[in-house]
Amino acid sequence: MMGLALFALAGCASVEVQKPAVQAAQSGAFAEAQALARNHAGLDGQARADNAARIEALLARLDDATLSRDAGRLPVGDPLYNFAGRALLNRGLPLPRPFDRGDWNFDAAGRPAADRDGYRPPMKVGMLLPLSGSQAAAASAVRDGFLTGYYGESRRKPELRFYDTAGGANAAYARAVAEGNDFVVGPLARDEVDAVFADDTPQVPLLALNRGSRTPPAGSAGFSLSPEDEGISLAQYLIERGARRVLIVGGGEDAQRRSAGAAKLQLERRGVQVAGNVGIGADLAPLAQGVDAVLLAMKGPQARALVPQLALAGINANTRVATSQITSGTGKPAEDMALDGIVYPAETWGSRDVPGLPSQASAAARLDTAKGPAARLFAFGFDAWLVTAYLERLALSNNADIPGATGRLSLDGFGNVLRQPSWSRYSGGVPVPLGDGAR
Known part of the structure; x- marks a missing residue:
């Protein structure tokens, strides 16, 4: 509401100033990403990983419409297209054309059509x-x-x-x-x-x-059931639901840390503030201000114990998501009612x-x-x-x-191989399937 009030006070002139500025910033980010992509094939090791991360961070600055438009304008063979296309897929957006596959061959050994x-x-x-x-x-x-x-x-x-x-x-x-x-x-x-x-x-x-x-x-x-991919899916779910300040609470297992870290990185790249990425047992009260979404990277019993702690800290975010590990250690509806409202990525086979x-x-x-x-x-x-x-x-x-x-x-x-998971929500202490995809 405050943003609308400021918009009204500033008048139409502010739109004329702000829109070109935003467009210029996004064009600059795309151009920088394109320059980095040209040199990517010549890098290896940590330099290559750092370069890819920088390209992904630059593309994350673009809104959906700009990313789709600018990706479609790239010429065939431009090395940025693979990066831009992956960013589109992670957001659930269509590709403007197939990826540039180069030397892929499916005719070996007399394979039939x-x-x-x-x-x-x-x-x-x-x-x-x-x-x-x-x-x-x-x-x-x-x-x-x-x-x-x-x-x-x-x-x-x-x-x-x-x-x-x-x-x-x-x-x-x-x-x-x-x-x-x-x-x-x-x-x-x-x-x-x-x-x-x-x-x-x-x-x-x-x-x-x-x-x-x-x-x-x-x-x-x-092909992998990568914790990082799950973290990206959770971040995208929150972004599409308008999250602005997210608290991440995770366990100490390797997969939990990897999911939480990937979600944090993706959220921050897309302009969402992360109030904290903390472990189980951390003092949550100092992080509570303005939190509108919570992401849990932990198993079911840990989540059941954490839910009342969130309430005591004054965190009453309506949007609560968790990694698929939340189903581990569950199965008793009377106990799992504490998880009601939490959404998590699930295998399609388990629900349909x-x-x-x-x-x-x-x-x-x-x-x-x-x-x-x-x-x-x-x-x-x-x-x-x-x-x-x-x-x-x-x-x-x-x-x-x-x-x-x-x-x-x-x-x-x-x-x-990228995987768009199905989604389930705890209701009455049992998982209930939601519609496919995060969009």
């Missing part, structure tokens, strides 16, 4: 997973989800072979190449992904099942039907790998099959996405 819906799987797929050792349980859930999608498809399917990465991801990849696979899915660990992506021109393209510090080479892609998948309850009755926390990795494995089968469509079509078990899947200009 795509079906009308874009289905075009490879001919032989090698899957790299830690089938033995401490990560074998996680790998089993991913494997079973992948196989559920694979055997649920009635059309032509690739030959499928599994390779244990317990002896090293590079060795497993070399065996997969030597045995004639024309596509590889995996590995699963972040350090293994960096190891196989160290070669900028791999003999056989990969769909890595995690995201390391290296950009996927041309023709390859990376997914084509090609039995219901989660049905799958859990038959497979231990589809129960409890493992169900998320099962859904991830199913989606890895979808990306493998529809990668050409995702890579080459304009604004293509596929409905998966973990959300709607698309591919950015750097080969990263």
Whole structure:
């Protein structure tokens, strides 16, 4: 209301002064980002990461209309387009044209043409997973989800072979190449992904099942249930609902810190003030002034204990969101009523039907790998099959996405699979699905 009053007092002349100033600032940010992008390919290591962060920060200054317009004006091949396109996708906005893919090739090994819906799987797929050792349980859930999608498809399917990465991801990849696979899915660990992506021109393209510090080479892609991506989705949810001052409270686990940190960065880049990014047990009262939204990066029992502390501190924000970890340690509605009103990103499979998948309850009755926390990795494995089968469509079509078990899947200009999650809200102590997407 105060802003409207000031606007009325200032009169129309203020609009004529302010609008060109804003336009000039946004044009300057776009031009600076374009100059940085021209030199990006020649950088490596920390310098490359810092340059990318600077470009993303500059693009974050642009409003939706300006970002869409200026991205559409970039010529084909301009290195800024991949950055601008990813920013558009993260905001849920359409691309003006497909990404510039360069040397991607889907014709290897005599692969038949795509079906009308874009289905075009490879001919032989090698899957790299830690089938033995401490990560074998996680790998089993991913494997079973992948196989559920694979055997649920009635059309032509690739030959499928599994390779244990317990002896090293590079060795497993070399065996997969030597045995004639024309596509590889995996590995699963972040350090293994960096190891196989160290070669900028791999003999056989990969769909890595995690995201390391290296950009996927041309023709390859990376898919991850990244805590950072979840943080960005939460930030976008808050931005679209007009949040102006957000309090972030997080636990001490690595995934919790990563989600909270990514959300904070995205909010600040988009001009939202972060009142604090604090841990559980912090004094909240000094941070309460003006808070209109709260983001919780913690498990359910921690959130239940925190809710009355927020009230005692005078924080009564109507908009409350949480990472997907909030469902951990829940399941008793009488206790979980303390979480009512909290919205969190969820896997689509847990709340509604997914084509090609039995219901989660049905799958859990038959497979231990589809129960409890493992169900998320099962859904991830199913989606890895979808990306493998529809990668050409995702890579080459304009604004293509596929409905998966973990959300709607698309591919950015750097080969990263992006995921628009479904959303749920606690009501009466139980999660209730909301409409798809954050918009």
